[in-house]
Amino acid sequence: MIKIGEFSKLAHLTVKALRFYEKQGILMPAVTDPLTGYRFYETGQLLNAAKIKSFRQLGLTIDEIKVICSGADEREILSAKLAGLCRERDRMDALISSIYHILEDKEMKYHVTEKIIPETLVYTAETVLNSYKDIMQWIPSVGRECLALNPGIKCAEPPYEFCEYLDGEYRETGIRIRHNEAVTATGKENEHIHFCTLPRTKVLSIFHRGPYEDIGQAYAYIMNYARENGYQIAGPARECYIDGIWNKEDPSDWLTEIQLPVTQ
Amino acid sequence: MIKIGEFSKLAHLTVKALRFYEKQGILMPAVTDPLTGYRFYETGQLLNAAKIKSFRQLGLTIDEIKVICSGADEREILSAKLAGLCRERDRMDALISSIYHILEDKEMKYHVTEKIIPETLVYTAETVLNSYKDIMQWIPSVGRECLALNPGIKCAEPPYEFCEYLDGEYRETGIRIRHNEAVTATGKENEHIHFCTLPRTKVLSIFHRGPYEDIGQAYAYIMNYARENGYQIAGPARECYIDGIWNKEDPSDWLTEIQLPVTQ
DNA sequence: TGTAGAGTATCCCCTTAGAGGAGAGTCAAG
DNA sequence: CTTGACTCTCCTCTAAGGGGATACTCTACA
Numbered sequence: 001m002i003k004i005g006e007f008s009k010l011a012h013l014t015v016k017a018l019r020f021y022e023k024q025g026i027l028m029p030a031v032t033d034p035l036t037g038y039r040f041y042e043t044g045q046l047l048n049a050a051k052i053k054s055f056r057q058l059g060l061t062i063d064e065i066k067v068i069c070s071g072a073d074e075r076e077i078l079s080a081k082l083a084g085l086c087r088e089r090d091r092m093d094a095l096i097s098s099i100y101h102i103l104e105d106k107e108m109k110y111h112v113t114e115k116i117i118p119e120t121l122v123y124t125a126e127t128v129l130n131s132y133k134d135i136m137q138w139i140p141s142v143g144r145e146c147l148a149l150n151p152g153i154k155c156a157e158p159p160y161e162f163c164e165y166l167d168g169e170y171r172e173t174g175i176r177i178r179h180n181e182a183v184t185a186t187g188k189e190n191e192h193i194h195f196c197t198l199p200r201t202k203v204l205s206i207f208h209r210g211p212y213e214d215i216g217q218a219y220a221y222i223m224n225y226a227r228e229n230g231y232q233i234a235g236p237a238r239e240c241y242i243d244g245i246w247n248k249e250d251p252s253d254w255l256t257e258i259q260l261p262v263t264q
Numbered sequence: 265m266i267k268i269g270e271f272s273k274l275a276h277l278t279v280k281a282l283r284f285y286e287k288q289g290i291l292m293p294a295v296t297d298p299l300t301g302y303r304f305y306e307t308g309q310l311l312n313a314a315k316i317k318s319f320r321q322l323g324l325t326i327d328e329i330k331v332i333c334s335g336a337d338e339r340e341i342l343s344a345k346l347a348g349l350c351r352e353r354d355r356m357d358a359l360i361s362s363i364y365h366i367l368e369d370k371e372m373k374y375h376v377t378e379k380i381i382p383e384t385l386v387y388t389a390e391t392v393l394n395s396y397k398d399i400m401q402w403i404p405s406v407g408r409e410c411l412a413l414n415p416g417i418k419c420a421e422p423p424y425e426f427c428e429y430l431d432g433e434y435r436e437t438g439i440r441i442r443h444n445e446a447v448t449a450t451g452k453e454n455e456h457i458h459f460c461t462l463p464r465t466k467v468l469s470i471f472h473r474g475p476y477e478d479i480g481q482a483y484a485y486i487m488n489y490a491r492e493n494g495y496q497i498a499g500p501a502r503e504c505y506i507d508g509i510w511n512k513e514d515p516s517d518w519l520t521e522i523q524l525p526v527t528q
Numbered sequence: 529t530g531t532a533g534a535g536t537a538t539c540c541c542c543t544t545a546g547a548g549g550a551g552a553g554t555c556a557a558g
Numbered sequence: 559c560t561t562g563a564c565t566c567t568c569c570t571c572t573a574a575g576g577g578g579a580t581a582c583t584c585t586a587c588a
Contacts, residue, residue: 006422012379020575037537043506043519047471054375059359074372082363089356092349095323099346108338111318115276158270207311243307255307280546300554301566
């Protein structure tokens, strides 16, 4: 019969841990003196202590060890733990890749985040424009047309509105563009305007602040980021207009979010 | 000026998180109504919110983000984080390897733990024995000799005593063996008995319960475990006698720990 | 037999990054 | 004016013990 301090040295577990394991019911002292509360252990319990210690070092939680102690199949728990650890490791690899990529970049001007965009009902319209400058005239005209077609239609709150460039490459003219705006209910369609439900999507997001002429850097950055960190691009980027000429005079205050749909 | 709920939707951060970030001083509302306590944000703050969100997704802690917000070198923090994550990943790989190895084993009778044995002062003696059965006579005789040479010498508390088999391979006779016992102070030496300080060592430990004739299984297990999980063996195994004929009659109650010094 | 020092007991607070909920106040629409 | 949606603050909870305060117990020594 040995006291807790000596047992802690033999088992290489702290006294705190031993008391905690007793409270959790996974390692009870052989005897507890009812008068003094002193705990007494036997050398044979070192076997059990080592088992618990080994499970802890393998990353099992106390609850998992409890389950094992209560007679469950160790193999099953360990298999589950193994699968969990593999997922953790993969996630960690992804983080390492991301940080590594960021450190390669000189300026660290952009900050990529992952977001989940839930399923969204939108009205949508496509056109071909001769110049980027025409976009900011075209978008309101689409909105007016939709409103004329569907008086009383309501946009989602907060607004979610974006354009997609449908050409495979950059071009100065003949730009194929699609506009989407989230609404609360579907409505009538015409040859321009259609309603559809965008599925839930994972996107990479970055914000661009400043005039539109600089936005190419942001596109380059996020495309490169996705490529180098193992994302599969799952659709055209969404350009979301947050602040612009309609509410900020100074172009250097304009704010645009680029969302790049990805899988994985 | 937008209220917290709407800002939370735009930034894809929960209201709880936004309030928490304010308390931590890393994302303050543009305005707080002194009467109602309502927080108001501006769209421009989405940029900062995205920065924080991206850092969180990279695994930075709030404290690290605080440091960055207070003007420290991002690059330095990220480099440190990267190094930390790489260490984490390596540790995780080791865990995965260990669990994988354990699952290969049918019985799961043994549980390996890592331990750090601190620097230890011991007296030590070597001999060659004709049979394993002679060990339990020889050890006490060494103890008596040391005590005769150094009356009043004290063993460490709790006791730490072990044998090392110095032959490269298993043999039935002519067994070269060394015995070590931890003591509190150094003393006189003779041709058999020497004092030395064992350096701090990391060991793999397993317990063997039962008679000594079965202990070979335990050796086989721990050697195999070390080999398959990337440990470098750093010396002969230490066989520590915990329970044996001196305090337990039934050989199936005998308890022996095997400690295998390893690096890394 | 008294005492000092070491060991042990219980109890409380602390750690992360928010989540969940209670109870009360605020805002906007009908 | 009411009602429902939003927001506020404050409290507790998480995993696995660590650190510390205070009180009790044990052992050795004078």
